[in-house]
Amino acid sequence: MAAAAPPSRVQVAADTAAVSAAVLARVDAAAEAAIKARGKFALGIPGGSVMKMLSGSAPAWAEKTTLAYVNHKAVPMDDIDLATHAKASKLFLDNWAGCTTIVMGGSADATAEASAYDAALKALPEDVLPRGDDGLPMFDMLLIGLGDDGHVGSLYPGRSEIDYAGDSWVVPVDKGKGPASISLSLPVMSAAREVVVAACGVSEKSPAGKSAAMLKAIESADESPASFPACGLRGCATWVIDEMAASKLSAAYAK
Numbered sequence: 087m088a089a090a091a092p093p094s095r096v097q098v099a100a101d102t103a104a105v106s107a108a109v110l111a112r113v114d115a116a117a118e119a120a121i122k123a124r125g126k127f128a129l130g131i132p133g134g135s136v137m138k139m140l141s142g143s144a145p146a147w148a149e150k151t152t153l154a155y156v157n158h159k160a161v162p163m164d165d166i167d168l169a170t171h172a173k174a175s176k177l178f179l180d181n182w183a184g185c186t187t188i189v190m191g192g193s194a195d196a197t198a199e200a201s202a203y204d205a206a207l208k209a210l211p212e213d214v215l216p217r218g219d220d221g222l223p224m225f226d227m228l229l230i231g232l233g234d235d236g237h238v239g240s241l242y243p244g245r246s247e248i249d250y251a252g253d254s255w256v257v258p259v260d261k262g263k264g265p266a267s268i269s270l271s272l273p274v275m276s277a278a279r280e281v282v283v284a285a286c287g288v289s290e291k292s293p294a295g296k297s298a299a300m301l302k303a304i305e306s307a308d309e310s311p312a313s314f315p316a317c318g319l320r321g322c323a324t325w326v327i328d329e330m331a332a333s334k335l336s337a338a339y340a341k
Contacts, residue, residue, distance in 0.1 A: 088309075088310060088311065088317045088318065088320045088321070089320065089321070090304065090305035090307070090320065091303075091305065091320040091321075091323070093338045095323065095324050095325060096304060096324075096325045096327070096335070097324060097325065097326045098328070098329060098332045099327070099328055100328065100329055101286065101329070102286045102287050102328060104328065105139070105284055105286040105326055105327065105328050106286075108326050109136075109139045109229065109284050110140070110143065112227070112282055112324070112326070113140070113227060113229070114145065116129075116226050116227040116279075117129070117145065117147040117151065117226070118147070120279075121147055121150050124213055125213075126151075126152065126213060126214050127151045127152070127226050127227075128152050128154070128215045128224075128225045128227075129151055129152070129153050129228075129229075130153075130155065130156045130227070130270065130278070131153065131154075131155060131156060131170075131174065131229050132156040132231045132239060133157055133170040134231040135231060135287070136229050136230070136231040136284050137170070137173060137174055137178075138177060139229075139284065140174075140177065141177045142177075142181070143178050143181065143182075144178075144182065144183070145182065148181075148185040149184025149185065150184075151182070151184075151185045151186070152185075152186045152187075152188065152215065153179070153185055153186065153187045154187075154188045154207060154225070155170055155188070155190075155268075156228060156230060156239045156269065156270050157170070157239035157267055157268065157269040158170045158203075158268055159264075159265040159267050160190070160196040160199050160258075160265055160267060160268065161192070161265050162192040163189055163190060164192075168265060171187070171189050188203070188206050188207060188210075190203055194265065194266070196258035196259065196260055196266030196267060197258045199268050200256045200258040200268040203256045203268055204255050207223060207255055207256065208255065218277055220277070222273060222274055222277040223255060223277060223278075224277055224278060225277075225278040225279065226279050226280065227278065227279065227282065228275055228280070228281050229282050230275065230281060230282065230283045230284070230319065230323070231283075231284065231285070232283055232299055232300075232316050234296070234299050235299075235314075236299060236302060236303060236309070236313070236314030236316045237315055238272075238283070238315050238318075238319060239269040239270055239275065240259040240267035240268065240269035241257075241269055241315045242259070242315065243312065243313055243315055244312065244313070245261075247259055247269065248272060248311055248315055250272070250273075251273070254271070255271060256268050256270060256274075257269055257271050272315065275318075275319060276318065276319060276321070276322050278322070281319055281322050281323040281324065282324050282325075282326055283303070283316065283319060283323045283324070283325050283326070284325075284326045284327070285299070285300060285325075285328070285331045286327060286328035286330075286331055294333065294334075295328065295330035295331045295333075296327065296330075296331040297330060297331050297332070297333045297334040298334060299316075300325070300331045300332065301335060302314045302317070303316035303317060303319075303325075304320065304325060304335060304339070305335060305336060
């Protein structure tokens with residue numbers, strides 16, 4: 087079982103707007119530090135609601151940024167309903183002048199798409215996407231969302247992709263229903279210089295927001311990466327969550 091995440095790595099903000107502001111501030115700081123250090127910024131973003139936190143932004147550092155996707159469905163890139171790239175373009179990327187984005191080919195073949203995406207990432211020079219001593223890429227920042235079942239990227243509980251330890255940085259994921267996906271592997275996610283898991287918001291369907299999921303992800307002793315993949319990021323991630331999402335955590339994580 088993974089040790090609980092250190093309380094110092096859990097940032098509790100008041101609500102969705104405050105979480106979004108906190109995440110944007112962290113992205114700005116990471117970009118500033120990377121560009122100061124080597125003149126470039128490598129950023130990874132997920133599908134899902136976390137992208138909305140970047141909505142409407144037009145940062146000056148975009149022209150020095152290389153953007154990759156933590157996960158993406160194997161669909162045409164202009165599919166506005168399913169393609170992370172199409173959604174990102176509409177939300178913010180069209181305003182990120184000069185940003186270099188690593189995109190997929192747009193086929194339904196997730197195995198081929200994962201292989202091609204892996205090759206595209208590995209073709210980036212090390213001043214764009216640095217490598218660690220273990221050869222894994224070191225994104226300056228990865229933004230990660232979290233599903234109620236604990237999935238991160240497209241890594242779902244009880245599946246072999248969680249334990250993937252091969253040479254590829256990108257794995258295909260086919261759950262047998264709906265479009266297949268590609269995802270960065272858990273070791274690649276963990277190797278980033280900074281990993282931010284963001285969760286916030288409530289609805290009629292989920293009046294307690296992500297509180298149950300965050301308890302399992304951050305501190306439950308009964309979970310492991312196999313049963314709740316987000317646990318695999320406890321040792322490296324900063325968790326930026328709203329008060330409702332933090333409501334089931336123990337007192338050590340109080341605001």
